[in-house]
Amino acid sequence: MSVKIGFLVNPIAGMGGRVGLKGTDDVLDEAVKLGAHPIARQKAEEMLQQFCTFPVNHADILWVTCDGDMGNNELETVGITNKQIIYAPSESTTSADDTKNACKKILETSPDLLLFCGGDGTARDIFTVLDKKIPLLGIPSGVKMHSGVFGITTTATAKMLLEFTNKRLTVGDAEIMDLDEALYRKGEWKVRLYGIAKGIIEPTYIQVGKSLFESVSDDEVKDELADHVKDELEKYTDWMFLFCTGGTIDHIAKKLNIEHTLLGIDAVYQKKLLAKDVNEEKILQLLKKYPKVKILLSPIGAQGFILGRGNLQLSPEVINKIGLENIIVVSTPSKLIHTPILRVDTGDKRLDHRFATQGYLMVVIGYRLSRVVRLQTNNF
Amino acid sequence: MTQITKRNANKFLKDEFDELVRNHLEWNIRILESGSKPHSIVNGKEVIMLCSNNYLNLSNHPRLIKGAIDAANKYGAGSGSVRGIAGTLKIHTEVEKRLAKFKRTESALIYQTGFAVNSGLIPQLVGEGDVVISDELNHGSIIDGVRLTKADRAIFKHRDMSDLERVLKDADKKYRRILIISDGVFSMDGDIAPMDKIVKLANEFGAMTYVDDAHGEGVIGEDGRGIGAHFHIEGKIDVEMGTFSKAFGVVGGLIAGSQDLVNFAYNKSRTWLLSGSHPPAVSGAQLAAIDVLETEPEHVKRLWDNTNYFKKELKSFGFNTGESETPITPVIVGDAGKAKELSNKLYDEGVFALPIVFPMVARDKARIRTMMNAGLTKKDLDFALDKFEKLGKQLSII
Numbered sequence: 001m002s003v004k005i006g007f008l009v010n011p012i013a014g015m016g017g018r019v020g021l022k023g024t025d026d027v028l029d030e031a032v033k034l035g036a037h038p039i040a041r042q043k044a045e046e047m048l049q050q051f052c053t054f055p056v057n058h059a060d061i062l063w064v065t066c067d068g069d070m071g072n073n074e075l076e077t078v079g080i081t082n083k084q085i086i087y088a089p090s091e092s093t094t095s096a097d098d099t100k101n102a103c104k105k106i107l108e109t110s111p112d113l114l115l116f117c118g119g120d121g122t123a124r125d126i127f128t129v130l131d132k133k134i135p136l137l138g139i140p141s142g143v144k145m146h147s148g149v150f151g152i153t154t155t156a157t158a159k160m161l162l163e164f165t166n167k168r169l170t171v172g173d174a175e176i177m178d179l180d181e182a183l184y185r186k187g188e189w190k191v192r193l194y195g196i197a198k199g200i201i202e203p204t205y206i207q208v209g210k211s212l213f214e215s216v217s218d219d220e221v222k223d224e225l226a227d228h229v230k231d232e233l234e235k236y237t238d239w240m241f242l243f244c245t246g247g248t249i250d251h252i253a254k255k256l257n258i259e260h261t262l263l264g265i266d267a268v269y270q271k272k273l274l275a276k277d278v279n280e281e282k283i284l285q286l287l288k289k290y291p292k293v294k295i296l297l298s299p300i301g302a303q304g305f306i307l308g309r310g311n312l313q314l315s316p317e318v319i320n321k322i323g324l325e326n327i328i329v330v331s332t333p334s335k336l337i338h339t340p341i342l343r344v345d346t347g348d349k350r351l352d353h354r355f356a357t358q359g360y361l362m363v364v365i366g367y368r369l370s371r372v373v374r375l376q377t378n379n380f
Numbered sequence: 381m382t383q384i385t386k387r388n389a390n391k392f393l394k395d396e397f398d399e400l401v402r403n404h405l406e407w408n409i410r411i412l413e414s415g416s417k418p419h420s421i422v423n424g425k426e427v428i429m430l431c432s433n434n435y436l437n438l439s440n441h442p443r444l445i446k447g448a449i450d451a452a453n454k455y456g457a458g459s460g461s462v463r464g465i466a467g468t469l470k471i472h473t474e475v476e477k478r479l480a481k482f483k484r485t486e487s488a489l490i491y492q493t494g495f496a497v498n499s500g501l502i503p504q505l506v507g508e509g510d511v512v513i514s515d516e517l518n519h520g521s522i523i524d525g526v527r528l529t530k531a532d533r534a535i536f537k538h539r540d541m542s543d544l545e546r547v548l549k550d551a552d553k554k555y556r557r558i559l560i561i562s563d564g565v566f567s568m569d570g571d572i573a574p575m576d577k578i579v580k581l582a583n584e585f586g587a588m589t590y591v592d593d594a595h596g597e598g599v600i601g602e603d604g605r606g607i608g609a610h611f612h613i614e615g616k617i618d619v620e621m622g623t624f625s626k627a628f629g630v631v632g633g634l635i636a637g638s639q640d641l642v643n644f645a646y647n648k649s650r651t652w653l654l655s656g657s658h659p660p661a662v663s664g665a666q667l668a669a670i671d672v673l674e675t676e677p678e679h680v681k682r683l684w685d686n687t688n689y690f691k692k693e694l695k696s697f698g699f700n701t702g703e704s705e706t707p708i709t710p711v712i713v714g715d716a717g718k719a720k721e722l723s724n725k726l727y728d729e730g731v732f733a734l735p736i737v738f739p740m741v742a743r744d745k746a747r748i749r750t751m752m753n754a755g756l757t758k759k760d761l762d763f764a765l766d767k768f769e770k771l772g773k774q775l776s777i778i
């Protein structure tokens with residue numbers, strides 16, 4: 001068993017948080033002026049330290065990394081020596097370009113995984129280079145971690161890396177989320193799905209014999225969810241369905257031969273695409289003609305948001321008109337292991353309160369199979 | 381003429397088996413040269429048996445053996461047919477009467493196996509427009525039965541009544557019939573489903589209750605009458621399902637409940653209708669097993685004395701024995717490799733107990749599952765405990 005891990009730290013990630021700035025994408029100078037200290041290095045070292053307490057054979061793990069605080073220093077601190085430095089940052093302050101250039105170099109060495117430390121912005125930069133070529137695992141360090149590639153804590157990330165090196169985890173979809181930084185600093189959340197990367201996930205198991213379990217691929221689970229949705233479409237023939245954002249819904253739509261917008265919401269009627277990539281206005285317009293609507297949603301990102309981060313087209317007005325009882329939430333079981341709580345933040349206190357009093361949601365996790373999942377409405 | 385082979389019809393048999401072997405997932409069948417006894421000869425080696433379901437050691441009881449022989453002498457070796465046509469012998473109906481009395485229910489019905497109950501009856505109890513609500517850790521045979529229904533399925537967190545209530549509230553609005561199914565005693569952890577609370581909730585919502593008491597029958601409740609007696613709710617669980625293959629020491633599935641349930645079950649369960657009935661010797665032994673439970677309370681008592689002693693000692697060595705409330709005691713080791721190693725070493729030292737690892741249980745909860753036997757003496761238990769302590773220290777588990 002030998003594993004090659006690409007390792008990349010964005011040293012300035014997370015600096016805004018300490019000084020009350022949200023994100024550091026364009027305001028680094030200001031952050032430094034306000035006395036911000038780099039925390040990415042510390043978070044990365046914390047995680048590596050935890051990883052090193054596990055019984056792993058370090059000779060089997062080759063780390064491919066960048067010089068200085070972009071990886072090498074962190075590995076040095078915890079005493080990891082089996083490493084190769086393939087990139088040196090250009091200036092003393094690293095930038096998005098450094099992240100991207102380093103990624104290209106790392107990718108050339110064909111690692112099994114890219115472990116990085118940063119925030120959503122870093123994840124986005126990495127994704128633009130790596131796409132779905134290799135799986136990503138993020139050590140949370142930035143101020144805002146909505147992307148599904150992040151471990152929940154440094155400890156959780158270390159465990160995931162351990163299980164990955166032991167080949168006990170598999171590769172599955174993970175969302176890269178994008179926050180509108182300018183709006184965010186004005187206190188407004190605008191998080192969108194940016195793309196679907198590869199992340200590492202806990203496989204789903206089904207029992208095939210008394211003590212024999214088979215792990216099923218994420219795609220197979222999604223096929224099952226598609227069978228479920230097909231039944232619903234056939235049951236509610238005169239209803240319009242809103243197929244929302246994300247990889248799970250996208251897979252379901254494709255399986256049902258319905259064209260779908262990965263990063264948007266489509267209206268579907270009688271198993272056919274009715275309107276593509278609809279915005280709030282268009283949905284409200286459609287509602288006049290099709291008053292009976294089901295919303296088909298799946299949690300996106302690391303924190304289990306079903307409404308409020310992504311799917312922004314589903315405004316409070318839209319949701320109120322359609323009705324909470326007409327929301328169908330589907331999820332693969334492996335996703336619920338990662339985010340056992342679902343979250344809602346519609347921006348409308350009264351609507352959020354209605355979700356809050358409900359407290360729980362039935363979530364479809366397989367063909368005609370569901371379970372209750374806790375629902376939270378407080379902000380993150 | 382040349383033979384044209386369209387496809388190799390049997391190739392997958394070998395391929396798939398080889399794949400299992402490569403992944404160390406194949407069953408290595410161990411052969412018992414003795415019967416299933418407290419001291420068994422397993423693969424040629426004498427061991428203390430800590431992994432049979434023969435909790436009360438009734439499979440070796442002289443009255444059961446005599447019951448089997450007498451019934452074979454009287455009725456012959458086989459039953460000749462399925463129950464529905466010409467395979468219902470008087471002795472089958474005698475077992476059912478005696479069983480209903482023992483379980484304190486209106487009626488009872490015998491199936492070929494417990495598996496035949498779960499896979500034959502569950503699909504008849506619910507259909508399209510209904511929902512089955514299951515504990516997330518239910519036994520595989522229940523899962524298979526549920527898979528055969530057209531009903532929707534919902535899961536509640538293991539033994540979590542608030543979660544069950546949430547599912548019920550949601551189901552209440554949507555479905556025609558609601559069926560709640562739970563293991564009585566869970567076979568991995570040895571914990572007990574709160575059936576009293578489940579029945580109470582079910583009544584509130586008009587749901588039907590079904591309990592798989594395979595590991596509770598002969599073990600819990602007064603004189604081993606099972607989970608109904610354990611919670612003093614005899615006759616209140618709509619379907620009490622169980623098996624003669626474990627503590628009763630024989631073989632055969634059973635249900636106990638109302639006459640309506642029994643009438644419905646034998647007219648509708650395909651496994652019951654389409655498969656031959658028990659040989660008379662089986663029924664003779666079953667009758668004797670009920671006799672023994674009704675007249676010899678010492679077996680159940682000894683099982684519990686042994687269990688309590690064994691658990692207490694394991695704990696005193698520092699082993700984690702989980703949440704067990706029954707003679708199924710897990711010895712939680714953590715790492716899967718360690719659990720397997722401990723099991724192998726125990727066998728070498730003369731103690732037979734098998735490891736249970738992920739994904740049967742959580743990754744960090746790999747364990748040795750021990751199942752107590754009333755036929756083990758204190759000396760036997762001390763012998764086994766001594767090995768557990770020694771090896772536990774050797775492998776730095778304690």
Ligand SMILES: Cc1ncc(COP(=O)(O)O)c(C=O)c1O
Pocket residue numbers: 493494495496519521563567592594595622623624625631632633
């Ligand atoms: C919980 C449970 N239910 C049902 C069964 C099946 O019973 P039987 O052996 O009678 O088919 C078993 C046995 O493995 C069991 O453990």
